[in-house]
Amino acid sequence: MASQPPLKRLSVEALDQVLGVPFPVLDDGFIRAIDYMGSDGAVVQAARVSYGEGTKQVLEDRGLIRYLLRHRHTTPFEMCEIKLHVRVPMDCWRQWIRHRTANVNEYSTRYSIAISAQQQTSAAGWRVQAANNKQGSEGFLPKETGELLSQKERQLHRLSRQIYEERLAAGVAREQARKDLPLSTYTEAYWKVDLHNLLHFLALRMELHAQAEIRSYATVIGEEILARWCPAVWEAFLDYRVHGLTFSRLESEIIQHIAAGKLDEAVRLVVQSGWLSSNGAIKRHRERSEMEEKLEKLQLPIPWRTNK
Ligand SMILES: Cc1cc2nc3c(=O)[nH]c(=O)nc-3n(C[C@H](O)[C@H](O)[C@H](O)COP(=O)(O)OP(=O)(O)OC[C@H]3O[C@@H](n4cnc5c(N)ncnc54)[C@H](O)[C@@H]3O)c2cc1C
Numbered sequence: 001m002a003s004q005p006p007l008k009r010l011s012v013e014a015l016d017q018v019l020g021v022p023f024p025v026l027d028d029g030f031i032r033a034i035d036y037m038g039s040d041g042a043v044v045q046a047a048r049v050s051y052g053e054g055t056k057q058v059l060e061d062r063g064l065i066r067y068l069l070r071h072r073h074t075t076p077f078e079m080c081e082i083k084l085h086v087r088v089p090m091d092c093w094r095q096w097i098r099h100r101t102a103n104v105n106e107y108s109t110r111y112s113i114a115i116s117a118q119q120q121t122s123a124a125g126w127r128v129q130a131a132n133n134k135q136g137s138e139g140f141l142p143k144e145t146g147e148l149l150s151q152k153e154r155q156l157h158r159l160s161r162q163i164y165e166e167r168l169a170a171g172v173a174r175e176q177a178r179k180d181l182p183l184s185t186y187t188e189a190y191w192k193v194d195l196h197n198l199l200h201f202l203a204l205r206m207e208l209h210a211q212a213e214i215r216s217y218a219t220v221i222g223e224e225i226l227a228r229w230c231p232a233v234w235e236a237f238l239d240y241r242v243h244g245l246t247f248s249r250l251e252s253e254i255i256q257h258i259a260a261g262k263l264d265e266a267v268r269l270v271v272q273s274g275w276l277s278s279n280g281a282i283k284r285h286r287e288r289s290e291m292e293e294k295l296e297k298l299q300l301p302i303p304w305r306t307n308k
Contacts (some may be wrong), residue, residue, distance in 0.1 A: 011039070046079040115185065
């Protein structure tokens with residue numbers, strides 16, 4: 001076998017400096033990095049199937065990472081892994097755990113007494129049900145209403161904890177005593193995931209349609225941990241996934257008409273595709289609304305609005 005140059009283990013000083021340091025999230029949650037494997041360099045190394053430190057030409061490495069991300073060449077990103085310790089309310093964890101491509105070990109409330117902390121909502125933090133998005137929220141309730149809701153919330157947390165502890169004191173098994181604890185109760189878990197699937201998680205959970213609570217966790221993972229661990233990957237992810245726009249065939253055609261100043265043609269296409277009533281009346285249409293958001297970002301006119 002041909003001799004190979006000696007290998008130096010890849011490490012990232014910026015992440016080493018915060019290993020084990022909890023980044024606070026919500027009122028009593030946190031995320032901390034426990035361990036990791038790989039770095040920007042490991043992505044490059046895998047892509048080139050090279051050994052040692054890979055190339056030292058930083059600009060070339062950055063370019064390669066951006067190319068891989070842009071073209072969804074995903075396997076080099078799977079060469080990196082990170083293990084996080086998270087403390088998160090159970091309702092948020094319920095969304096988090098849907099991501100099947102991670103390895104998880106969660107605090108057991110069959111084995112141990114449930115963590116005595118519940119996520120509390122401040123008087124100013126009660127969100128209003130969104131009118132147009134059944135899964136979403138928009139704005140906040142007035143603070144006076146919020147104060148009442150927060151007060152009731154504290155009562156509920158106190159009572160549910162008290163009943164839980166009474167059950168334990170009466171000898172009820174922990175696995176059964178826990179059944180009426182609120183979903184706001186904090187849980188803790190170790191969560192290990194490769195970089196490819198972490199980016200998938202972040203793309204879904206940093207996005208505006210994700211619930212605010214899980215968005216807070218995803219944002220901390222991205223901004224505090226991934227940005228230190230793999231800065232070139234993080235930069236490319238922001239550029240291409242978070243801030244990049246994609247267009248369907250129809251959207252591209254509509255944009256071509258708008259850019260050419262053929263606004264009537266654009267409206268005709270929108271009506272033809274059923275995104276708008278034939279009399280030009282604006283009715284709710286999800287795909288059209290999503291396109292309107294893209295046009296706003298591009299600072300292009302939305303002709304069916306102006307034609308109204
Ligand atoms: C805004 C938002 C709203 C949501 N609303 C709901 C809801 O109302 N109800 C609900 O139940 N869920 C809901 N979800 C959860 C969602 O449907 C996914 O379960 C969750 O986001 C995990 O995504 P994933 O499966 O892509 O991730 P992962 O489980 O991490 O999987 C990553 C990728 O691996 C592949 N993969 C993993 N496992 C399999 C498999 N068994 N077979 C084939 N391919 C696989 C897929 O390509 C998948 O995209 C919502 C998610 C978001 C972000």
